[in-house]
Amino acid sequence: MFGLKRKPTNEIWEAFEGEALPHMPDLYRIAYWLVRNKEEAEDLVQETLSQALRSFHRYERGTNCRAWMTRIMYNVNGKRIRKLSRLRLVEDTEEMIAETIAFEQPVNTSLNDEEVIAAVKKLPEAFRQVVLLADVEEFSYREVAELLQIPAGTVMSRLHRGRKLLRMELAGFARSFGLKNVNEI
Amino acid sequence: MNCKEFNELVDSYLHNELLVETNHSLLRHIELCPGCRESLANHREVRSRLQSVVRNADESRIDPQFEIRVRSSLRADHGSRKVGFGSFARGLGFAGLVSVVLVAIAFFTLDTKSPEIAHLNPPAINASNALPASTDSGIGPVYANLNKDAVDDHKNCALTHNLETKPITLGDAAVRFEPANRDIDKTVVETLRKEFGTKVEFIKAHYCLINGRAFAHVVVRFEERVVSFLMTRKEQNTSISNRRVQQCGYDGDLKVACFDTQTFHLFVVSDLEAESNLKLAETLEGSVREHIAEAGARV
Numbered sequence: 001m002f003g004l005k006r007k008p009t010n011e012i013w014e015a016f017e018g019e020a021l022p023h024m025p026d027l028y029r030i031a032y033w034l035v036r037n038k039e040e041a042e043d044l045v046q047e048t049l050s051q052a053l054r055s056f057h058r059y060e061r062g063t064n065c066r067a068w069m070t071r072i073m074y075n076v077n078g079k080r081i082r083k084l085s086r087l088r089l090v091e092d093t094e095e096m097i098a099e100t101i102a103f104e105q106p107v108n109t110s111l112n113d114e115e116v117i118a119a120v121k122k123l124p125e126a127f128r129q130v131v132l133l134a135d136v137e138e139f140s141y142r143e144v145a146e147l148l149q150i151p152a153g154t155v156m157s158r159l160h161r162g163r164k165l166l167r168m169e170l171a172g173f174a175r176s177f178g179l180k181n182v183n184e185i
Numbered sequence: 186m187n188c189k190e191f192n193e194l195v196d197s198y199l200h201n202e203l204l205v206e207t208n209h210s211l212l213r214h215i216e217l218c219p220g221c222r223e224s225l226a227n228h229r230e231v232r233s234r235l236q237s238v239v240r241n242a243d244e245s246r247i248d249p250q251f252e253i254r255v256r257s258s259l260r261a262d263h264g265s266r267k268v269g270f271g272s273f274a275r276g277l278g279f280a281g282l283v284s285v286v287l288v289a290i291a292f293f294t295l296d297t298k299s300p301e302i303a304h305l306n307p308p309a310i311n312a313s314n315a316l317p318a319s320t321d322s323g324i325g326p327v328y329a330n331l332n333k334d335a336v337d338d339h340k341n342c343a344l345t346h347n348l349e350t351k352p353i354t355l356g357d358a359a360v361r362f363e364p365a366n367r368d369i370d371k372t373v374v375e376t377l378r379k380e381f382g383t384k385v386e387f388i389k390a391h392y393c394l395i396n397g398r399a400f401a402h403v404v405v406r407f408e409e410r411v412v413s414f415l416m417t418r419k420e421q422n423t424s425i426s427n428r429r430v431q432q433c434g435y436d437g438d439l440k441v442a443c444f445d446t447q448t449f450h451l452f453v454v455s456d457l458e459a460e461s462n463l464k465l466a467e468t469l470e471g472s473v474r475e476h477i478a479e480a481g482a483r484v
């Protein structure tokens with residue numbers, strides 16, 4: 001009647017609460033591993049949800065809401081980083097380190113949780129992001145490429161190298177505890 | 186496919202990113218190569234371990250208090266943004282707007298002069314208080330407006346006597362509005378006494394109105410604290426699921442535990458410890474559900 005194009009406020013909230021808010025714990029986990037600081041992760045989640053709610057009338061129902069909000073989160077974080085002038089690109093040395101890994105080592109999976117977390121933290125940021133997004137959050141390669149705004153080919157190469165680095169770290173832990181099978185190959 | 190190619194593709198295979206033909210080729214290879222078969226199992230195990238450890242790490246877990254705060258804040262922010270108000274005002278024009286304001290003033294003037302709740306229409310829930318859909322997700326949703334109404338009723342009715350509209354009895358409310366109001370106070374008090382004995386002292390019960398929302402309100406004293414049990418009808422045609430008892434909000438020292446039936450939202454509000462407040466709601470849930478179901482069956 002008055003040319004309102006958006007849905008009523010309450011209807012949007014209902015849909016948002018039903019579809020978007022259940023992903024808050026996942027968003028926080030992704031945010032934490034993105035910024036690796038609790039307070040910053042909470043700020044990022046809050047800002048992401050706030051923007052998602054404002055844009056929710058544009059969200060296409062039935063599509064992957066978690067991926068949609070994660071994209072918003074990466075955009076928000078990108079702006080935040082640019083604001084803080086803390087943009088950090090993958091350094092050549094990190095790429096070079098990854099290139100030098102000659103072979104896959106079998107990993108002893110009886111490592112404890114702290115060792116696995118420590119190995120993840122040791123990964124260079126660019127590799128850690130793709131490994132976590134693909135292997136932990138189970139985003140497709142295409143979704144990871146969209147989130148990080150890099151070509152799909154780059155995602156695949158970083159994933160390959162990131163996984164190798166991770167396995168190397170895990171094998172390193174195992175070796176330091178004298179586990180036998182890490183030296184077999 | 187050879188072992189080198191297998192090593193290049195094994196992670197993409199586990200991630201289900203390979204073409205069907207490549208998948209088949211890889212599977213054929215591992216049938217013939219025990220080393221790569223073992224490697225595949227190892228990759229799968231590492232991936233699964235990584236997923237489980239990162240997902241369950243303490244640092245990956247959201248703080249429940251933060252989640253509650255964010256939900257409340259989003260709901261409040263969203264509620265305060267009246268979508269399309271600009272278009273509404275423009276479409277209506279200044280004169281129209283003035284008329285609306287005058288009508289609203291007249292309405293509120295009449296409303297606040299109403300001596301008792303019976304003068305109002307049935308307890309319709311106004312648009313600003315309408316409830317969002319529920320999706321149980323661990324902590325559970327926080328319905329900021331609804332929680333606020335429950336807390337306001339506890340403050341203005343149980344703790345002080347600051348209601349603008351005179352309450353009516355639960356019996357009257359049962360006749361005029363919902364049959365489930367009848368004897369809900371008995372159900373609440375008897376259930377609590379059965380569990381906690383004489384620690385529960387009945388204070389009052391009635392049907393009252395706060396912020397345009399009507400509640401059956403039972404007030405008891407428990408461990409020297411005033412506790413409100415509040416029951417309000419769900420908005421019609423809503424698709425809200427039935428929440429089990431959960432912690433659903435805080436307001437200063439006041440804690441709100443809530444649950445739903447098919448037709449009602451129910452709250453326990455007090456300044457008890459959150460766990461104790463939740464325990465009261467858990468104690469009440471079964472018998473209140475039965476009470477409401479029986480009242481519905483009698484209609």
